[in-house]
Each structure stands twice: as C-alpha cells, then as structure tokens.
Amino acid sequence: MQVKAEIITIGDEILIGQIVNTNAAWMGQQLTLAGVEVVRHTSIGDRHGEILEALATAVARAGVVLITGGLGPTRDDITKKALCDFFGTELLFHQPTFDQISERFLKRGIPMNRLNRDQAQVPAACTVLTNPLGTAPGMWFEKEGVIIISMPGVPFEMEAIMTQEVLPRLTAQNNTGAIWHRTVLTQGIPESVLAEKLEAWETTLPSHISLAYLPSPMAVRLRLTARGNDRERLRKEVNDQIEALQPLIGESIFGFDDDTLALAAGRLLLARGDTLAVAESCTGGYLSHLITQTPGCSAWYRGGVTAYANDLKTALLGVTPATLGQFGAVSHDTALEMATGVKNNLKADFAIATTGIAGPDGGSPEKPVGTVWIAVTGPTKFFCEKYVFGNDRERNILRTSQTALQLLRHLILEEDKRV
Amino acid sequence: MQVKAEIITIGDEILIGQIVNTNAAWMGQQLTLAGVEVVRHTSIGDRHGEILEALATAVARAGVVLITGGLGPTRDDITKKALCDFFGTELLFHQPTFDQISERFLKRGIPMNRLNRDQAQVPAACTVLTNPLGTAPGMWFEKEGVIIISMPGVPFEMEAIMTQEVLPRLTAQNNTGAIWHRTVLTQGIPESVLAEKLEAWETTLPSHISLAYLPSPMAVRLRLTARGNDRERLRKEVNDQIEALQPLIGESIFGFDDDTLALAAGRLLLARGDTLAVAESCTGGYLSHLITQTPGCSAWYRGGVTAYANDLKTALLGVTPATLGQFGAVSHDTALEMATGVKNNLKADFAIATTGIAGPDGGSPEKPVGTVWIAVTGPTKFFCEKYVFGNDRERNILRTSQTALQLLRHLILEEDKRV
Numbered sequence: 095m096q097v098k099a100e101i102i103t104i105g106d107e108i109l110i111g112q113i114v115n116t117n118a119a120w121m122g123q124q125l126t127l128a129g130v131e132v133v134r135h136t137s138i139g140d141r142h143g144e145i146l147e148a149l150a151t152a153v154a155r156a157g158v159v160l161i162t163g164g165l166g167p168t169r170d171d172i173t174k175k176a177l178c179d180f181f182g183t184e185l186l187f188h189q190p191t192f193d194q195i196s197e198r199f200l201k202r203g204i205p206m207n208r209l210n211r212d213q214a215q216v217p218a219a220c221t222v223l224t225n226p227l228g229t230a231p232g233m234w235f236e237k238e239g240v241i242i243i244s245m246p247g248v249p250f251e252m253e254a255i256m257t258q259e260v261l262p263r264l265t266a267q268n269n270t271g272a273i274w275h276r277t278v279l280t281q282g283i284p285e286s287v288l289a290e291k292l293e294a295w296e297t298t299l300p301s302h303i304s305l306a307y308l309p310s311p312m313a314v315r316l317r318l319t320a321r322g323n324d325r326e327r328l329r330k331e332v333n334d335q336i337e338a339l340q341p342l343i344g345e346s347i348f349g350f351d352d353d354t355l356a357l358a359a360g361r362l363l364l365a366r367g368d369t370l371a372v373a374e375s376c377t378g379g380y381l382s383h384l385i386t387q388t389p390g391c392s393a394w395y396r397g398g399v400t401a402y403a404n405d406l407k408t409a410l411l412g413v414t415p416a417t418l419g420q421f422g423a424v425s426h427d428t429a430l431e432m433a434t435g436v437k438n439n440l441k442a443d444f445a446i447a448t449t450g451i452a453g454p455d456g457g458s459p460e461k462p463v464g465t466v467w468i469a470v471t472g473p474t475k476f477f478c479e480k481y482v483f484g485n486d487r488e489r490n491i492l493r494t495s496q497t498a499l500q501l502l503r504h505l506i507l508e509e510d511k512r513v
Numbered sequence: 514m515q516v517k518a519e520i521i522t523i524g525d526e527i528l529i530g531q532i533v534n535t536n537a538a539w540m541g542q543q544l545t546l547a548g549v550e551v552v553r554h555t556s557i558g559d560r561h562g563e564i565l566e567a568l569a570t571a572v573a574r575a576g577v578v579l580i581t582g583g584l585g586p587t588r589d590d591i592t593k594k595a596l597c598d599f600f601g602t603e604l605l606f607h608q609p610t611f612d613q614i615s616e617r618f619l620k621r622g623i624p625m626n627r628l629n630r631d632q633a634q635v636p637a638a639c640t641v642l643t644n645p646l647g648t649a650p651g652m653w654f655e656k657e658g659v660i661i662i663s664m665p666g667v668p669f670e671m672e673a674i675m676t677q678e679v680l681p682r683l684t685a686q687n688n689t690g691a692i693w694h695r696t697v698l699t700q701g702i703p704e705s706v707l708a709e710k711l712e713a714w715e716t717t718l719p720s721h722i723s724l725a726y727l728p729s730p731m732a733v734r735l736r737l738t739a740r741g742n743d744r745e746r747l748r749k750e751v752n753d754q755i756e757a758l759q760p761l762i763g764e765s766i767f768g769f770d771d772d773t774l775a776l777a778a779g780r781l782l783l784a785r786g787d788t789l790a791v792a793e794s795c796t797g798g799y800l801s802h803l804i805t806q807t808p809g810c811s812a813w814y815r816g817g818v819t820a821y822a823n824d825l826k827t828a829l830l831g832v833t834p835a836t837l838g839q840f841g842a843v844s845h846d847t848a849l850e851m852a853t854g855v856k857n858n859l860k861a862d863f864a865i866a867t868t869g870i871a872g873p874d875g876g877s878p879e880k881p882v883g884t885v886w887i888a889v890t891g892p893t894k895f896f897c898e899k900y901v902f903g904n905d906r907e908r909n910i911l912r913t914s915q916t917a918l919q920l921l922r923h924l925i926l927e928e929d930k931r932v
Contacts, residue, residue, distance in 0.1 A: 109551040111541030122530030132528040135556035168726040286586040307587040378805025379798035386797025397821040
C-alpha cells in the first residue's frame, strides 16, 4: 500500500497568482519518484484559521503532509504560530539553529537583527531540519501516525531541505509499494487521431498500468503509470508497452519524459557530427536559450545572433538591403538569407532563422501580429515556412521557437535519408 | 462583502509535477482584478470520487467554484461524468457545439472522428460557454446560489473562455466589494533589513490595508492590498502609502507590479536616448530573451551575440586569442573584451557580457561550476564583477541574467550622475 501525501502551499501571493506554484510541482515530482502517491495540492492564504483547517483535513486524508511557505522573518508569516496551536505546543529557542543563522550572517558580512534571531524559535514538538541555504529551518512533526513537514517557501531552500533531509527520511521510514512512470513525447499527430490509432492497444493494457494523454500546443505526451510491488518489473512492463507503440506511432515519437525538442535535435546532430547556429529576430534569444538549456550542447551548438535592429541583419548576417527594402524584415527571403548568413558566418552545418511580428505592436493588415517566417537550412536542403500565430507576444515567441526546433528536426531527418 | 472563489484544477499530471499549474495562477490574477477573493486552490487527480468530494467541500466554502481539466477527447477525462453525478443530470447532445467543432475541423482540413463528436455532449443542467480556440466547451452551472464553472485544461483555451465568457458574467452578476493591489519592487536590501526600515511605517497602516513581503532570490517585493467599497479611493490610499515609502527606501525601488529589471533598465536608456547590446556565453540567449520580453524594446535594444564556441568570441566579438589563452574564457579580461566588442560591433551605447560555467560539467578546482564573470560598459564607465553561484544549470543561467540587468541599471544610474 503506497503512502499518500498532500502538499499544502501557504501564501496569498499564490492565491492571487502573483507567483506560479513551482514548489508544488517540484515536490510532486520528487515524492512520486520516491514512491509516495501525491493525492492533493492545496493552496491557502496566510491566515491562522485556514492553516489549521487545511492541516486537519489533510492529516485525515494522507500519511504525509508537506507544507511550504510562511516561515520568513517578516510579520506576515504566521505558519509557525498555527503549527504550535495545531500540535498544542509552544515556540522554544533552538541554539543550533541560532548558531547556524549567526554563521551565515558572519560569512556574508551582514549584521543580524531581531527578526533573524526570531527565526531560531521553533515549536517544541518538532525535529528541526537544517536549511543549508537560508535562515528559516524546516520542521518535522509526527502526530497519530501522520508525518507533517513544514518548510520555507523560497524554492531553492525548500529543494535543499527536501533533498538533504525530507526525502531520505521518508524513504527510510516507508516500505511502500512501487510506482513507475514513463512519458512518451509525440509531435505531428493531433490528440484525437492519436487516441484512435492507440485505441486497440490501450484496451489490452493490464489493469495496473494506466494511460493519460497530456496535450500541449506543441506536442501530445502519453504518460504510462504502473503500480505494483516490484519497481524493476514495473519498469520492464512499461518499456514493453512502449515497444508495442513503435509500429503504431513510432515516427512521431521524438523523446521520453523530460526530453526537449532541442535535446532531440541535438542527439541527431551529434550522431552526424554536425553543428548548429541560429539567427533570431522576433524570438529575441529565446530559441538560443531553449538550445543552451540542454547540458552538453556545446558539442553541437556554435552560437547565435539576435539581430533585433534591421541594420544588424545586414551587418552581422549579410541580409542584403535590397531584400529588406523589397520584401521587408518579415519575409521568406529575409528569413532564408538570415539562415544562410548565420550558417556561413558562424561556420555551422545547420542553421535556423526566425523573423516575425511578436506584438503587441508592429502589425499591418498585410502582416498582422503573429506573422512569422522560419527558415532552416542544412548541408543540402532547406525549408522556409510562414506561420500566423496569435496576438500574445509571449506565446508567439514560445511557439515560434518550438516550431523552429520541430522544423530543424524534420530537416535533419530528411538529410539523414540522403545518406 | 466580497465573493469568494475556489479554483479546482484536475489532472494527475499536476499532482506528480509533470506540469506546473500556471492555470491556477492566471485565474487567480484575473479573479483578483475582477474583485473576487480567491480563497483556495485545490488540485486533485482524474478520479470520480475525488472530483465529487472536492466539489462538495468547495461549494460549502465559496460562492464561485472554477474547475479546469478533464474535458479533452480522450478516455482519461472523466470530469463531465462527475459533473453529471454532482448535479444529478445527464449528458445531452448540444447541436451548436457540434456545429462549432465541425466548422473548426473543416477549416483545418482534418477529418472529425467519434471522439470529437462526443465533445458535443454536455450535461443537461449547464449553460454552454463557447470555446473559441478548441473543441471542448466551457460549462456554467448554478446550484443553491453557488456558481460552478468547468473549463478545459489547455491554458490558452481556458484563458479565452475566462476572458470572453466567465469574467464578464461574474462581473455582471456580482456587485461586490472592491479590492486594490499594488506591489513595490525593490532590490539591494535584504528582506529582514527592509522589514526593520519599514517597521514604524507598517504600524501606521490602516487596518483595511495589508502588507506582505514576497522574497525571491533577486528582489524583495512588497505587496499592499486594500479592501473596501470604493476602488478609486483604495487606489489613491495605496498610492499615498507608497509615496510615504519613498524617503525610507526610495533608492532601492526599481518598479511596480509586473515591471521587470529589463523594463526598468529600458526606461532609463530611453530617457537618455541610448541603446543596448549584449554578448552572451553561459546565459546562452536568456539575457537577450529577458530584454526582448519587454514590448517596445526595439526602441533601445540593438541585439545580441551568443558566442557559445570560443572561436566565435574572437570572430564575432573581437576577444583576442591571447586573452583567451592566458586567462581562459571565464575571466575578467574575456568578459570585458566581450562587452567592449559587442558595444562596438553592434553600435550600441551600453553593453553587457556574461561568461561562466553554468554546469553541470566544465568546472575545475580553480573555477568551480557556478563561476561567472559579468561586464557592463557604458559611454564613460564600466563594471566587471565575478560571482560564484551554485551547481544548478538553470538557476545559474537565471541568476546571471538577472544580476547582469541589476549591474546595468546600476551603471546607467552612475552614468546619469555625471550629467
């Protein structure tokens, strides 16, 4: 029987959407990998009554309750008081925590004040979890067989406490059931068509393996989840099911789990011993960022030029003033000259170029906001395609960059066929 | 009395952290701006019983319950069935929705299948909310004075239904209390020092205005929230309180609400009539992306070069082979030559350069992973600073880029003092 966990994230800034709740996602990932089944995320405000109510319902539902937020030095933070009331305990001065805070301040040459000193006060009923990266310690409570863990809301502090303290303790305490996830990443087939193609296969899945479709604008992901007792056996069963997918949709599978399109393209380049350069206008560096997020990309990525000003398209990329004058910066010819120019100037085997109108301004009836040209070029072939995306600047940048990587992958596969 | 809202996001992919819950954040923002008080976010799995239980507790707590997820064409989606059971109703074929879906498929030249046809089945008890960007419609229910709204989980589809259908209806139905938020963005003062400086001022805040500290690695944000009846009056009161902050921490305030460091630097450049160029190595295009996220940046941003390969640092930026040979790519001299080179080659007034070891590989005892040099240069001055961040590639890229923008802002303010 798998241990069930609930994640409670505290903070008005989450409720009003001022920050995106990346903490809950990160904890969900780590707990899942540790074989703990996450059954709920709850976000509530910095209010005493809400914290007590959320704690009470969570402990009735889950064997582990993880709380983040509300442990900073400032006065809007009331989690510690709520925890004291929930456990019928009181705050005590904790010397080792105080020493650790003092040392941190000493190292950074900043004087400590009363608010920092208060952070060494912890509920008497808890085991203190050292925070290696900050001043608010984590806290571990046990009550009627339920484990309750409280951590600060600053993401990298929470992540350090989880990694160094919480996950090892949970793994040691629980002799739990096993779980195995694997996600198949596909592109080029709409979700409903994919579902039809896979219908017969899905019907044959054993009952302990479940399938979920995770659509997104650029890809459809298929997540297989197996539950049982033997992790290694689950892993093999899931892999066998994925093997069975190959004859059905093999050509549209570009990777697994956290693979990215950039990684998929990079693997193909690496296999050829080829390199890549990019020339960006409307994507403004984001395409290069997607590529350089990939560890080890220096083996196949040369670099890029963001030619935001038009005269730089000529000076750095060799786009002719005649092309810019006749067709404009957002055109088939400009995109192709940008790609060819960056391939030559940066001495790469493949190149991508993007040029478009990201918005919110700059559109015209002929070329509305969202109009984008993408060119990809390789040793013997090229594609140059026009797209019309939407009105949202951020989404246009993202979709253009992802589409460019799709086109690149498609081009490399075409070049591969020539050999 | 403000209407309270609860957001329920459905999907195992949220619980296991495969996706970050941006939907809840976006809805939280929009509801808050519409004067609705968001009191809870709940995320649960794609399971019938959990959906019913979450709905039952939410309607007891809130006047509006918004649900996303579980409305796609594939068989893991069971929200619609759960809604039928909750409202004691059944699925009916909805001709206008079917016509709209058919039209979408016709336009895109894709054949429709049975799964798409099923998407036109909606619970008999609901009002259908048109989905202008997808095939799964939104649904509006009312039960015992509580409004329950169900929308698909694809972010841009949900956003379209919220904007075009949900928010106008909620605003029309509710004659609610007013709320006003404003967030003051500061940098350069640690949270606890800021809290001490503001303690006396905070004590004088009227009870209907609350203060929250929102720390992050690069900035401390102070959010003021005022609640009352007259939105315009609240706006004025909050602005008066922010005025009172100026003598206390004025020099560390760089913006408000969703302002970014790039926008703050851009405003300063625009006021001078000056331009910017960037040369990136370890940040790989992310710095340029942060800059070009800012609408209108073409007025002050020339462009950038990502010189990932060392020979491109020489070819495109003029870093001398002697400097690279003697000091290495991650060094004071290389950073400064990169900044000077990009400023000259891209004809800008200011320039930033980043070079470092983002990780996970490439570190040495002398220059461990996380070692970064940042240079900023202007018409008469420059800074060139070394930082040692951590082991995480993604965070190193992010912190280097944000720190570079801080340094740039600092340099522009110094250059301004000369005039």
